[in-house]
Structure formats: structure tokens, C-alpha cells
Amino acid sequence: xxxxxxxxxxxxxxxxxxxxxxxxxxxxxxxxxxxxxxxxxxxxxxxxxxxxxxxxxxxxxxxxxxxxxxxxxxxxxxxxxxxxxxxxxxxxxxxxxxxxxxxxxxxxxxxxxxxxxxxxxxxxxxxxxxxxxxxxxxxxxxxxxxxxxxxxxxxxxxxxxxxxxxxxxxxxxxxxxxxxxxxxxxxxxxxxxxxxxxxxxxxxxxxxxxxxxxxxxxxxxxxxxxxxxxxxxxxxxxxxxxxxxxxxxxxxxxxxxxxxxxxxxxxxxxxxx
Amino acid sequence: xxxxxxxxxxxxxxxxxxxxxxxxxxxxxxxxxxxxxxxxxxxxxxxxxxxxxxxxxxxxxxxxxxxxxxxxxxxxxxxxxxxxxxxxxxxxxxxxxxxxxxxxxxxxxxxxxxxxxxxxxxxxxxxxxxxxxxxxxxxxxxxxxxxxxxxxxxxxxxxxxxxxxxxxxxxxxxxxxxxxxxxxxxxxxxxxxxxxxxxxxxxxxxxxxxxxxxxxxxxxxxxxxxxxxxxxxxxxxxxxxxxxxxxxxxxxxxxxxxxxxxxxxxxxxxxxxxxxxxxxxxxxxxxxxxxxxxxxxxxxxxxxxxxxxxxxxxxxxxxxxxxxxxxxxxxxxxxxxxxxxxxxxxxxxxxxxxxxxxxxx
Numbered sequence: 001x002x003x004x005x006x007x008x009x010x011x012x013x014x015x016x017x018x019x020x021x022x023x024x025x026x027x028x029x030x031x032x033x034x035x036x037x038x039x040x041x042x043x044x045x046x047x048x049x050x051x052x053x054x055x056x057x058x059x060x061x062x063x064x065x066x067x068x069x070x071x072x073x074x075x076x077x078x079x080x081x082x083x084x085x086x087x088x089x090x091x092x093x094x095x096x097x098x099x100x101x102x103x104x105x106x107x108x109x110x111x112x113x114x115x116x117x118x119x120x121x122x123x124x125x126x127x128x129x130x131x132x133x134x135x136x137x138x139x140x141x142x143x144x145x146x147x148x149x150x151x152x153x154x155x156x157x158x159x160x161x162x163x164x165x166x167x168x169x170x171x172x173x174x175x176x177x178x179x180x181x182x183x184x185x186x187x188x189x190x191x192x193x194x195x196x197x198x199x200x201x202x203x204x205x206x207x208x209x210x211x212x213x214x215x216x217x218x219x220x221x222x223x224x225x226x227x228x229x230x231x232x233x234x235x236x237x238x239x240x241x242x243x244x245x246x247x248x249x250x251x252x253x254x255x256x257x258x259x260x261x262x263x264x265x266x267x268x269x270x271x272x273x
Numbered sequence: 274x275x276x277x278x279x280x281x282x283x284x285x286x287x288x289x290x291x292x293x294x295x296x297x298x299x300x301x302x303x304x305x306x307x308x309x310x311x312x313x314x315x316x317x318x319x320x321x322x323x324x325x326x327x328x329x330x331x332x333x334x335x336x337x338x339x340x341x342x343x344x345x346x347x348x349x350x351x352x353x354x355x356x357x358x359x360x361x362x363x364x365x366x367x368x369x370x371x372x373x374x375x376x377x378x379x380x381x382x383x384x385x386x387x388x389x390x391x392x393x394x395x396x397x398x399x400x401x402x403x404x405x406x407x408x409x410x411x412x413x414x415x416x417x418x419x420x421x422x423x424x425x426x427x428x429x430x431x432x433x434x435x436x437x438x439x440x441x442x443x444x445x446x447x448x449x450x451x452x453x454x455x456x457x458x459x460x461x462x463x464x465x466x467x468x469x470x471x472x473x474x475x476x477x478x479x480x481x482x483x484x485x486x487x488x489x490x491x492x493x494x495x496x497x498x499x500x501x502x503x504x505x506x507x508x509x510x511x512x513x514x515x516x517x518x519x520x521x522x523x524x525x526x527x528x529x530x531x532x533x534x535x536x537x538x539x540x541x542x543x544x545x546x547x548x549x550x551x552x553x554x555x556x557x558x559x560x561x562x563x564x565x566x567x568x569x570x571x572x573x574x575x576x577x578x579x580x581x582x583x584x585x586x587x588x589x590x591x592x593x594x595x596x597x598x599x600x601x602x603x604x605x606x607x608x609x610x611x612x613x614x615x616x617x618x619x620x621x622x623x624x625x626x627x628x629x630x631x632x633x634x
Contacts, residue, residue, distance in 0.1 A: 074528025084519040088573035102528035109288050
């Protein structure tokens with residue numbers, strides 16, 4: 001559905017992305033992992049149409065994304081960025097309602113409010129409608145953005161039969177366990193609805209638990225892609241993350257579990273002395 | 274759900290109560306507008322209206338009726354219309370700039386219009402009879418307003434060219450380049466003032482404090498197309514500005530053509546501020562304070578801040594103008610002084626009550 005074909009991004013003399021090809025399919029959840037600076041967020045920005053590739057192409061159902069208008073794109077995909085700030089006292093409901101204001105949606109406001117309430121309930125923010133967005137915690141703000149994106153997709157999907165993409169940049173970075181789990185359940189449900197989902201993730205175990213497919217990036221190149229069992233291997237991860245990692249698996253059907261080896265008390269203890 | 278509904282109604286945050294607020298403001302504005310026609314240092318009030326009407330229609334030869342007509346229709350009416358336009362234009366420009374720069378302290382001066390207009394005005398006042406005599410020769414008594422308008426627009430245009438990289442207009446660059454260009458224009462303005470004689474200096478100072486005393490029907494006629502243009506642009510600005518509150522990338526994700534929206538916002542601001550400065554000199558505070566007042570009662574949604582701000586801005590300028598011409602009658606205070614004297618305490622009160630200068634209002 002949403003497809004990157006040999007995408008390369010060059011900034012100065014540096015290749016941020018180097019010949020990357022990714023294909024998102026309806027109903028599948030793809031996790032993008034890799035160390036800091038690997039190009040994960042840049043790839044997400046290319047996939048969203050925000051950044052034009054230096055060479056290569058972004059295609060959405062056979063159309064070149066760089067030739068599509070902002071509103072046409074917004075009718076087909078939603079993006080959850082890392083937390084955004086605003087200096088104005090918008091309420092949570094008003095932020096989520098932005099998801100209904102895409103040009104071409106032509107939704108009357110009361111219908112939009114219904115969609116917004118449903119999205120807030122889905123992400124577990126029922127009752128937050130009139131809270132001020134700028135006074136929420138970082139994790140709550142993230143959830144508001146997810147709700148906004150869900151709202152945008154459900155409004156887009158109300159009239160046309162098409163597939164929709166949801167792109168998220170570390171949506172669980174500042175969430176506690178319970179809320180992480182709520183978000184993951186919600187993403188799984190979205191995938192089951194037929195959405196193509198791309199999730200930039202720092203937490204390898206979370207990625208392993210939820211993703212249908214994992215893509216491992218390093219220095220702008222794809223190092224490995226495929227199922228969690230295939231990508232999350234101790235030798236590959238230790239090399240890419242430049243740190244001793246071990247991978248465990250309790251039984252063949254459960255997702256693998258990644259554990260850093262040298263992270264014990266003696267490290268911090270030595271530093272303290 | 275019920276208490277949500279209640280809260281939204283109480284704070285004018287749904288469509289119906291937004292219309293109510295607009296209605297309130299419109300009624301208030303009408304009352305103030307009528308008052309601005311009836312109040313003036315000549316002592317002519319609304320009693321004179323029927324006689325003035327008949328004089329206007331040529332039904333009477335009574336010289337006192339002719340005088341009433343002159344005061345009501347040729348002096349006060351254009352003055353009130355101009356005042357209303359300026360207030361509305363500056364309030365819209367202020368809200369637009371605050372939305373575009375995502376900063377509640379932004380004001381229309383940020384994109385260089387006012388400083389460019391001031392430079393052109395100062396040059397016309399100081400050199401109008403010497404180096405720039407061709408300009409005064411061509412435009413006559415409108416040399417100053419036209420120069421101000423042209424200077425303001427040219428400065429903004431230069432700024433947009435400087436801040437554009439290829440197709441993209443970077444907001445941060447725009448802000449910094451705007452400060453630099455304003456400083457440059459202010460330096461030139463200062464230099465010209467330094468060369469000016471005492472009478473020119475007094476003209477300069479009064480111009481920079483704003484006044485509606487030069488109002489005339491021809492100025493109103495010149496402003497009407499702009500006012501109409503702004504009204505048409507408004508609905509197209511509010512959604513992009515709403516989407517922009519979370520940043521340009523977010524606005525793009527929500528389907529907004531960000532570069533186009535930015536250019537429309539800047540053009541609308543430059544035109545409205547340029548026109549306001551041209552007809553009334555520099556009137557501060559409206560652009561900063563009015564959007565805040567509206568956000569306080571109705572929330573920050575630009576679909577309400579822009580139209581309600583326009584009406585409130587118009588009403589506030591009319592109130593300030595009534596005071597400006599009555600307080601020291603038969604003389605007149607500069608509008609800018611009255612505006613700042615009213616605006617600053619209100620603004621201070623808001624800031625202190627809310628306890629947050631930047632985020633809270």
C-alpha cells in the first residue's frame with residue numbers, strides 16, 4: 001500500500017538514508033528499530049510525505065507521494081509525531097478535533113465530536129475532553145496525539161473503501177506499562193481493521209511483542225527485516241547497538257526477549273565512587 | 274458527557290455558543306458605533322440626525338442643518354468607519370501572527386510592516402518638499418498614506434524574499450530576519466529624524482502615535498476593497514492556523530498546504546497593517562491584546578478568535594477614539610496614547626490574574 005522504493009536522503013556529505021525500500025501492507029504492523037541516529041524518524045518523515053527523497057520514490061497505491069497534495073495524503077494516512085508543544089490553551093477535545101478538520105472531510109462539527117469521543121475512549125482518555133492540552137503530562141499528550149490520528153483515520157474511512165496508513169514515531173516513549181499496553185492493544189485493533197501501521201520503536205521487546213514484521217536500520221541502511229525471531233538475534237543486535245545484548249525465548253511460539261548484559265549495579269556503583 | 278457539554282457552553286467553545294458570542298459582540302459594536310457618531314466636541318448629538326438627513330437629501334436650505342450634515346456624515350461617519358476598519362484589521366493581523374509564529378506574544382510588527390511604513394512616512398514628512406517632491410506632487414495630500422502603505426508592503430516583501438529558501442519559507446528565519454530588517458528601518462528612521470527640523474519632528478512624533486483625525490470619505494473608499502478582501506480571506510485562514518498550533522509538520526499531516534497558508538497569512542497581515550498604518554499612523558496594542566481577550570472567554574480556536582477579534586478590535590478603537598477627541602476637547606489626543614493607556618492596564622491585569630505571561634493566557 002505505502003511503499004518506499006530505494007529511498008535515499010542526502011544531507012551535505014552524509015547519507016541519512018541509503019537505498020531503503022519498505023512496503024507497508026494493510027492489516028500489518030511493521031516496527032522500525034535501530035540505534036539513535038540510524039534514520040528511523042527520517043524514514044518516517046519520508047513515508048509521511050513530509051520529506052522528499054533525494055533519490056528513489058514514495059508510492060501510495062501506485063501514486064507518487066511527492067505529487068499528491070497535502071489534503072489527499074491526509075485523507076489516506078495519519079501521523080503521530082514525537083510530542084508537540086503549543087503555547088495556546090487548547091483543550092484535549094479541540095486537539096483531537098483537528099483530526100476531523102482535514103480539507104475535504106466536510107464533516108459537521110457535532111459528527112466530528114462523536115468521532116473524537118470515540119477515539120479518546122479507544123486510547124483510554126475518556127473524561128479528558130475538557131482538560132487543557134498544555135497542562136497534560138508527556139505521556140498523556142502522546143496519547144492525545146494518537147487519539148487525534150485515530151480520529152483522522154476513522155473519519156477518512158467513513159466514506160471510501162480504501163486502505164489507510166498510520167505512522168507513529170515512538171508513541172510509547174513516555175508511557176508507563178499500563179498505558180503502553182493500552183496503546184499496543186489499540187494499534188493491534190487498528191491493524192485488524194486493515195490499517196497499515198508503521199511504528200518507530202526504541203523498546204525492542206515491545207516491538208517484538210506486537211509487530212508482524214521488524215525492520216532494523218543502522219546508518220541509514222536496512223540491516224535485517226522479517227519476523228521478530230529472524231531479526232532479533234543476539235549477534236546482529238550486539239553489533240548494531242554496539243553493546244552486549246542477549247536474546248532469550250521461553251518457548252518457540254513466544255516473542256524473543258532482548259536483555260542488555262552489562263547493565264548491572266556495579267557499573268553505576270563504580271561511577272559513583 | 275453532560276458536564277462536558279455544560280463546560281463547553283459556559284466557555285463559548287461550541288458552535289452555537291460561538292455564534293452567541295459573535296452576536297453579543299456585534300450588538301455591543303453597533304451601540305459603540307452609534308455612540309461614536311453622536312459624541313463629539315461640537316456638541317452635535319443624534320437629535321441632529323433628521324435635520325442632517327434632510328440636508329443630505331437636499332430638502333432644506335437651513336444653514337444649521339447643513340452644518341449638522343457636515344459634522345455627522347462628512348466628519349464623524351468616515352472617521353468611525355475608518356476606526357472600525359483599523360481595529361478589525363489590526364486585531365486579525367495580531368491573531369494571525371500569533372498563530373503563525375505559535376507565540377502568544379507575537380504582534381503584527383514582527384514582519385516589518387510597521388517599521389517599513391514608519392520609514393516611508395518619515396521620509397515623506399522630512400523630504401516631501403525637497404528630494405521627494407515628485408512623490409508629493411503626484412499624490413498630493415495622500416502622499417503620506419500611500420508612502421506608508423508602499424513602504425510597509427515593500428519591507429514585508431523584501432523580508433519574505435530573504436527568508437525563503439527555494440520554495441520554503443522558514444518561520445524561524447522569518448522571525449530573525451524580521452527583527453534585523455526592523456532594526457535597519459528604525460536606524461534609517463532615526464537618521465532622518467536626526468536631519469529633520471523641529472516642525473517635522475513634531476509631525477513625525479504625532480504620526481507615530483496614531484490618529485483618526487485625518488479621516489475622509491476618499492480614505493474610506495480606498496480601504497473598502499481591502500476590508501472586503503480580508504473578510505473573504507478570513508475563513509481560509511482559521512483552519513490552517515488551528516492546524517499550525519502544533520507545528521508545521523503536524524499541519525502538513527493534517528492536510529494543510531503549509532507554504533501556501535503561510536504566504537496567505539503574511540500577505541493578509543501586511544495588507545491590513547499597511548492600510549491601517551497608512552490611514553491612522555501607528556496604533557499599538559490592539560493586535561496584541563484583542564486576540565488574548567477573545568481566547569480568554571472563547572478559547573484559542575481561530576474560527577472564533579479571528580471574527581470575534583475583528584469585532585472587538587473595531588469596538589475598542591472606536592472607544593479609544595471617542596476618548597481621544599473628548600478628553601481634552603477641543604484639542605485631540607493621539608489615538609495611540611489612549612489605546613496604550615487603556616490597553617496596558619487591561620493586559621497587565623490579564624497577565625497577573627492568569628499568572629503566566631506566555632502560556633497561560
